[in-house]
Amino acid sequence: MTKVSIVMSFYKPSTKSILIFEKAIENLLNQTLKDFEFIIINDGGGDLQAIDFVSKIEDPRVMFVNHKENSGGIPAKRYNEGITQSKGKYIFYGFEDDIVKINTLELLANALEKNNVDFSYAQTIIHTQERSLNFGTLNNLENIFRFNFIPNNLVLHKRVVFDVVGPYSEAKEDAEDSDWKYWQKMIDKGFKGVFVPQVLGENFGPIFKTNLRRGK
16 A cells, blocks of 8 residues: 555646746655655646646656646645545645645654554744744644644645545635634544644745634
């Protein structure tokens, strides 16, 4: 069995920064943990520069799914699709505007296995127009129902979590915080996690305030 399945969906990364997109993919391909598959899904954005870049990747671990139509502004649809097709023991999420360090998978997997838990997460740097801030903290997991402290670009969880919890919500009203609501479902089902106290990534994309502060 493949150890990790990386699932990434992209739309139009070259309109923001094709360099960030390329670096995001390159760092995932160059992980120190080599036993992974990489499912990359074009969400019908028609971004020829991005599609050309992914199409030219010569790595047998990469599977490229090139959709002609967009998911309707619900990225969760593509991530659910990718996870459903995946064969890995663990799931990791890649994003077109997030760059993670090349030892990320190794550190997250080691922490998960050493602590005998179901998921692990670390800290990311979020770059906004106003400032940069660190996101991802050690916290009582029950507090996930009050506010979010788990960055979606630095989570590694067992595949069985998806099998038990089910797919991410594809409802329009959940589009901005589907990841946070998923963490809530994980904790509600009794899954345990561990925090890796290291900055392992950077986020250059849009940040929704709901993901950072709002509680239920």
